[in-house]
Amino acid sequence: MAKDGLNTEFRLVGTRPNRPDGLDKVTGRARYGADFSLPGMLHGAVLRSPHAHAKILKIDTSKAEALDGVKAVVTRADFPEGLEGEDWNLQENTMAGDKVLYDGHAVAAVAATSKLLAEEAVRLIEVEYEVLPHVIDVDDAIKPDAPVIREGASDASVPEGMPPNVVRYMEFGRGDLEAGFAAADLVRENTYKTEATHQGYIEPHACVGQMGSDAKGEMWVCTQGQWFIRKMCCAVLGLEASQLRVTPSEIGGGFGGKTTIFMEPLSLALSRKANGRPVKIVMSRSEVLRATGPTASGSMDVKIGMKKDGTLTAARAEFRMQGGAFPGAPVDMALYCGFAPYKLDAVEHVGYDVLANRPKCAAYRAPGSPMGAFAVESLIDEMCRELGLDPVEVRMKNAVREGDQSSYGPKFGSIGLVEVLEAVKGHSNLAEPLGPNQGRGVASGYWFNHNGETSVSMSIAADGTVQVSVGTPDIGGSRASLSLMVAEHLGIPYEDVRVNVVETGSLGENEPTHGSRATFASGKAAILSTDQAIKEMCRRAANEWGIDPEAVEWADGAAQPAGPNAGKFPPMSIKEIAGKMGETGGPISGHHESLPEGVGASFGAHVVDVEVDPETGLTKILRYLVVQDAGRAIHPSYVEGQYQGGAVQGIGWALNEEYIYGEDGRLQNPIFLDYRIPVASDLPMIDTVIVEVPNPGHPYGVRGVGETGITPPLPAIASAIHQATGARLRHLPMTPQKVRAAMKAQDS
Amino acid sequence: MNYHLATSFEEAARIAANAGGTTRFLAGGTDVLVQMRAGMVLPDDLIDLKAIPGTDAMTQLADGSWQIGVAVPGARLGANADLCRDWPGVVEGMELVGSTQVQGRATLTGNLCNGSPAADSVPGLVAAGATVVITGPEGSRELPVEEVPTGPGKTALNKGELISEIRLPARGDNAGDAYLRFTPRTEMDIAVVGCAVSLRLDGDKIVEARVSLGAVAPTVLLVAEAADAIIGTTLDDAALDALAAAASKAAKPISDKRGSAEYRIEIAGVLAKRAAKIAYGRAKGDNK
Numbered sequence A: 001m002a003k004d005g006l007n008t009e010f011r012l013v014g015t016r017p018n019r020p021d022g023l024d025k026v027t028g029r030a031r032y033g034a035d036f037s038l039p040g041m042l043h044g045a046v047l048r049s050p051h052a053h054a055k056i057l058k059i060d061t062s063k064a065e066a067l068d069g070v071k072a073v074v075t076r077a078d079f080p081e082g083l084e085g086e087d088w089n090l091q092e093n094t095m096a097g098d099k100v101l102y103d104g105h106a107v108a109a110v111a112a113t114s115k116l117l118a119e120e121a122v123r124l125i126e127v128e129y130e131v132l133p134h135v136i137d138v139d140d141a142i143k144p145d146a147p148v149i150r151e152g153a154s155d156a157s158v159p160e161g162m163p164p165n166v167v168r169y170m171e172f173g174r175g176d177l178e179a180g181f182a183a184a185d186l187v188r189e190n191t192y193k194t195e196a197t198h199q200g201y202i203e204p205h206a207c208v209g210q211m212g213s214d215a216k217g218e219m220w221v222c223t224q225g226q227w228f229i230r231k232m233c234c235a236v237l238g239l240e241a242s243q244l245r246v247t248p249s250e251i252g253g254g255f256g257g258k259t260t261i262f263m264e265p266l267s268l269a270l271s272r273k274a275n276g277r278p279v280k281i282v283m284s285r286s287e288v289l290r291a292t293g294p295t296a297s298g299s300m301d302v303k304i305g306m307k308k309d310g311t312l313t314a315a316r317a318e319f320r321m322q323g324g325a326f327p328g329a330p331v332d333m334a335l336y337c338g339f340a341p342y343k344l345d346a347v348e349h350v351g352y353d354v355l356a357n358r359p360k361c362a363a364y365r366a367p368g369s370p371m372g373a374f375a376v377e378s379l380i381d382e383m384c385r386e387l388g389l390d391p392v393e394v395r396m397k398n399a400v401r402e403g404d405q406s407s408y409g410p411k412f413g414s415i416g417l418v419e420v421l422e423a424v425k426g427h428s429n430l431a432e433p434l435g436p437n438q439g440r441g442v443a444s445g446y447w448f449n450h451n452g453e454t455s456v457s458m459s460i461a462a463d464g465t466v467q468v469s470v471g472t473p474d475i476g477g478s479r480a481s482l483s484l485m486v487a488e489h490l491g492i493p494y495e496d497v498r499v500n501v502v503e504t505g506s507l508g509e510n511e512p513t514h515g516s517r518a519t520f521a522s523g524k525a526a527i528l529s530t531d532q533a534i535k536e537m538c539r540r541a542a543n544e545w546g547i548d549p550e551a552v553e554w555a556d557g558a559a560q561p562a563g564p565n566a567g568k569f570p571p572m573s574i575k576e577i578a579g580k581m582g583e584t585g586g587p588i589s590g591h592h593e594s595l596p597e598g599v600g601a602s603f604g605a606h607v608v609d610v611e612v613d614p615e616t617g618l619t620k621i622l623r624y625l626v627v628q629d630a631g632r633a634i635h636p637s638y639v640e641g642q643y644q645g646g647a648v649q650g651i652g653w654a655l656n657e658e659y660i661y662g663e664d665g666r667l668q669n670p671i672f673l674d675y676r677i678p679v680a681s682d683l684p685m686i687d688t689v690i691v692e693v694p695n696p697g698h699p700y701g702v703r704g705v706g707e708t709g710i711t712p713p714l715p716a717i718a719s720a721i722h723q724a725t726g727a728r729l730r731h732l733p734m735t736p737q738k739v740r741a742a743m744k745a746q747d748s
Numbered sequence B: 001m002n003y004h005l006a007t008s009f010e011e012a013a014r015i016a017a018n019a020g021g022t023t024r025f026l027a028g029g030t031d032v033l034v035q036m037r038a039g040m041v042l043p044d045d046l047i048d049l050k051a052i053p054g055t056d057a058m059t060q061l062a063d064g065s066w067q068i069g070v071a072v073p074g075a076r077l078g079a080n081a082d083l084c085r086d087w088p089g090v091v092e093g094m095e096l097v098g099s100t101q102v103q104g105r106a107t108l109t110g111n112l113c114n115g116s117p118a119a120d121s122v123p124g125l126v127a128a129g130a131t132v133v134i135t136g137p138e139g140s141r142e143l144p145v146e147e148v149p150t151g152p153g154k155t156a157l158n159k160g161e162l163i164s165e166i167r168l169p170a171r172g173d174n175a176g177d178a179y180l181r182f183t184p185r186t187e188m189d190i191a192v193v194g195c196a197v198s199l200r201l202d203g204d205k206i207v208e209a210r211v212s213l214g215a216v217a218p219t220v221l222l223v224a225e226a227a228d229a230i231i232g233t234t235l236d237d238a239a240l241d242a243l244a245a246a247a248s249k250a251a252k253p254i255s256d257k258r259g260s261a262e263y264r265i266e267i268a269g270v271l272a273k274r275a276a277k278i279a280y281g282r283a284k285g286d287n288k
């Protein structure tokens, strides 16, 4: 639902044509990671650690190597030494060195002529382990007697004397906290915990890697970022980046989890050892859950001061997060986002990034923000209830606006939180009466959005149609949005533009499709590329007309004399100019590369109604509303899809999803039967409202929309359950069993 | 692995009796094939039963009882109006298994012989008083369904024995059954607790009842005390409370990733009450 007038300014932007990749996807023609095959290709399989933490005493691969059909076996000995920092982390995560650090950590890999043979060979590899004590929970990992995962892993930010598993420490804020809390009528402090969850993308990781003894190689891979794959594989294997060409496949979901490497370097290492024969590796679902990158788990203390009228006076957050056996838990992002919706004069943040014996976390949709929101938004709701205040009004009263200093430092540019909250207040869902055992919860959410290295080319074909080459894989409909913007800009039909996601040999470096950046950054760069082509087409027309290029303008898909003084010439269409470009100076194209400026942040607010079965504790989602600022919705259906998808992942995180570990440190639920993502019948239709406060930093006002939506569901559902049952759950997930236990504790 | 396509139960029994290593029968394959793909079970002999004549038949005999072939897929149960009228609780147990796609293959026999304490169709069969016919090298025998599973993944079948038919008794008048399971999700999930109740009325009074619980012990349970708690009553609140107490008392679950023992014990009682109410309503003529 756009604000009146906004959509009508455009011919195409804001319409909902079919996505260009749609037919391929619904007919099964689209090529995903596992669909690539090459002549002479081998199949890889990976031996993974059954232990959470163990010393590798010996690896004997002789029996595997002796098996007929086995062409290569690799262990860490096949990787270069001496890496440092994140490169070392990536290498260590790709293949264990002296120790295995989590259940599922790769220990060896095999390439053979069939997948079955490769799997059989893996079973023949003998590994001697010395099992070490392990630690899983973040609060346990910072206890003084916790097993040390890696001596010396801490960076310079960690003060002297902290437990060794604390590898990064941060502290920032402003204002007089004590005075702020003293000015409050109510000060409350609570601890909240979230469990690790997985992105749960439908498509498991898959790649085909080929690497010759000349150190030149190729890779076909399912990824959010082909240049990241190239950079990371080359770092881990000691290769030169330009010698590896990486082609992305279609992608069956990523949500941040496919912005890094897992088994990809193994296919190259195996290929190199197998005389350059290509090696395909396709992960199983249990490998995906055990050995790719879930999100971090968090333990979070929040303290807030509130006046009787709802005004916030001060806030403090201390977050501890584990992101697996390597640094990188998004505790910083969680802290930045937690208080972002609120205008605060006194605020303090403290963060600990902690190691635990779990897989190396990867990005997951607004990394960190959902955890921060769970803690902060839950406490705000609890305080609203205590003071009898309306949770939407309190959010409105304290809402940040353009020009306000954010809780984490920078001043906000144009933002739409107030408009979002207005739209929430006016929505019919809030007027729905609630029955017995039902409750309503409200929460806000925030994501910065991101620009990132961007390189885009476009060119005009001789028939006047247009191709655009981008480096950001299309996860959420970005080809449709980019086509719409370029067609709008050129004044040509949507169908005349084809957007291709290209391989690393075709463009300069591009960051992945992450940070909700593809429609913003590749979109902006595509428009700026198109401007170059338009300029050139105007020059060609001016030449023909014998007038000054400055006297030609581009309108309605054609070069036109700019005003009556320029002379009288009939418009020269893109087709006409393109048709003769061979004689008028050659190909016409445009290119733009930059770190596009003008990122626009996106605020959202969700309202959820639940009903809790008082006897079983089962939560049913009755109604769900997402309201979020898109800046401008280029293709509203795909914006709504992002809102709905984010909400659903958040619902799963809130209610049932979690990594469950046994006493032995092994993951208990590496299968979708027991890792419970919501199924369609668990959900109502997710209602959406698109608020449009245009981002002045983008030609069409685009903000990223992909990530904010996963943030509010966690606290909104906790608050709704509170209203329905009287019980407040501060530890996710809110499974039926936990809700029932909280209700019983309440009764007694 | 050797794949055998048996054409009679006797042949299947002979192959199984003579097999050396791990043997599996192949009905719908929705357990066996999944376990093979996951590397959990790698059978040396896989004996396909679907080509045996009659295994896809489902027949109601003149006395009102039912014979269900060992390869009848779950989807066929719900499509049979007479069976749905007679044994709605048995049908709804099978209909909870997996999805439409899974039910195109999955069988009652496979569900029973896979030996999962959480198998969804088994409590309904137990409450119904169903039996199985077993064919083996020494001939045939009949066994009540509740005596087939002996522990997780284990059955009372001896080497070379297999089930050749499932039998459901005649339903008779003024009777109803129901199955409920509790899962965190609405579908594609595994029972935290399952409960089936079958009962017969004389007027408003319950004169016969069988209550069965799933996922609360190493095998599906037949709980006589729970049935006794409602026999002779009109399923008033006191009877329901006694039923819940008896069901909870009979539950001997473990704590695992799917639920704590304490929670399962509590839910066993909740489900028993709810299933009994539905069965009672059905016996009274509700067609829900």
Ligand SMILES: Cc1cc2nc3c(=O)[nH]c(=O)nc-3n(C[C@H](O)[C@H](O)[C@H](O)COP(=O)(O)OP(=O)(O)OC[C@H]3O[C@@H](n4cnc5c(N)ncnc54)[C@H](O)[C@@H]3O)c2cc1C
Pocket (backbone or CB within 6 Å): B023, B024, B025, B026, B027, B028, B029, B030, B031, B032, B033, B034, B049, B070, B096, B097, B098, B099, B102, B105, B106, B107, B108, B109, B110, B111, B112, B113, B114, B118, B119, B120, B121, B157, B161, B162, B163, B164, B188, B189, B190
């Ligand atoms: C996606 C999915 C969801 C599922 N959801 C559920 C669910 O919700 N609830 C549930 O209970 N189950 C569920 N299952 C498990 C499975 O579908 C059921 O247990 C099904 O009923 C098994 O029947 P089948 O015919 O496929 O058995 P098969 O896989 O063919 O066989 C299962 C076992 O029974 C043995 N067997 C088969 N026939 C005979 C015979 N005549 N005599 C002796 N032994 C025999 C086999 O040796 C094997 O050990 C699910 C499975 C999948 C894949």
